[in-house]
């Protein structure tokens with residue numbers, strides 16, 4: 001690889017149009033707790049450090065910039081006030097907000113920064129580009145919960161906002177703390193950012209359901225005098241996502257599908273695998289649909305690209321990168337290679353490899369290729385010796401026994417690490433720790449190996465994962481910094497809310513239990529039936545009125561939210577045996593937000 005550190009165009013673009021910054025670059029919640037701090041990344045203004053990969057240092061320096069920027073006349077972005085960007089498009093009577101960050105507090109601060117420089121325009125519409133939390137979580141910082149301004153989103157937004165962030169939400173948050181470096185210092189020895197942005201804010205998350213669904217490519221909407229033309233791009237970086245052109249501004253919003261890094265096909269926090277083939281194809285379509293009418297392309301992370309020639313080259317290279325990774329993975333898996341093997345073989349063309357915007361700061365070729373394999377063929381690599389392996393602690397005990405005990409394994413870990421084979425040293429060290437979790441030297445030795453892996457990593461999320469692992473080995477379990485479930489609940493459907501109960505039933509405790517509950521919501525006259533049998537809580541809308549152990553009559557979904565939050569039936573109209581509800585709740589347990597990762 002021949003990365004050109006003298007090429008300053010990313011720095012020029014990242015600084016272009018700066019109107020003003022937030023000073024100090026901090027945002028607090030109403031309790032006075034700092035939930036966003038950009039100033040802690042000031043150390044990145046230095047030239048680099050032994051402990052940070054130089055290419056990652058460069059990227060982190062770019063993502064640490066902060067302020068209000070003019071994209072083109074009438075379009076502004078606030079960047080560096082959260083993981084994502086908030087884009088503001090001035091309309092006849094106010095301003096349209098695209099992607100209101102993660103937290104209400106950062107979104108409000110971003111809007112205030114904009115207003116300080118552009119006047120007190122009211123928000124006339126909100127657009128969510130896709131259902132990831134860094135693109136809607138702060139909506140209550142820009143409009144009130146009972147707002148009547150239109151809120152636009154791609155179709156199936158709500159379904160995916162919930163399934164991506166709630167069902168597996170606790171585990172994702174825990175793993176997310178690892179890949180975001182949530183428990184690390186901001187320093188050359190800690191986290192330097194996430195590649196996609198500096199960090200995620202930790203304020204108040206909320207969600208208002210969209211009121212206008214965008215369903216078709218070519219669909220046009222006019223919001224307070226601003227014309228917008230949409231392209232549907234489902235199954236790309238998110239299952240529901242859209243690009244859109246502002247034809248009167250000659251400006252193109254690419255949501256999160258063309259950013260200044262190789263993006264994730266499968267995020268390390270965990271999610272469903274994305275489709276590299278469609279991702280590539282929709283970028284090709286975006287060039288086809290919009291390039292002739294575009295002078296600036298921007299996204300909800302990183303800095304814009306100006307000039308048609310630059311935009312087409314940028315989009316073509318992004319298109320080629322995802323298409324190439326997809327096609328080559330398929331070619332090689334059809335020759336019998338497994339994901340782990342293909343990940344070692346694939347290299348991008350020299351042109352792509354040396355372009356800054358294709359570097360793996362957030363995604364990587366290594367885990368992207370494994371994700372493509374997983375999408376098509378799943379976790380099983382086809383080798384029956386891998387079909388029924390022992391789980392990690394069981395495996396570790398046997399390897400450690402085979403190698404002559406923990407002390408002998410730790411000595412071998414040191415040998416491999418000293419020889420520079422940190423990858424195998426980490427594997428061996430993890431066996432030692434899983435076999436003997438109280439062995440201080442095993443933990444310290446593995447922590448040191450992980451730290452070295454982190455310091456050498458060009459990928460920001462890999463770095464964070466390695467360094468968080470080292471921290472947990474040295475300091476023990478740390479708490480996951482944020483929880484988001486409660487903020488999302490009001491926007492969930494009744495079925496989704498029932499799912500959150502079903503996901504907490506302790507199966508074996510419920511094997512012998514049988515109960516039925518009928519639900520009636522009087523405001524919508526909707527009825528649901530819930531049945532517990534064989535340890536599974538099944539629920540569905542119904543038009544029938546079958547007998548049940550308990551019938552609950554609620555005025556609205558709001559009452560259900562209260563019932564789920566409080567746990568008891570106070571104030572709820574019941575018929576039948578009210579103890580049925582208590583019996584059901586007694587069969588549930590709670591997710592563990594702080595589970596162990598690097599120890600058994």
Ligand SMILES: [Zn+2]
Pocket residue numbers: 084132134135256300301
């Ligand atoms: Zn995002």
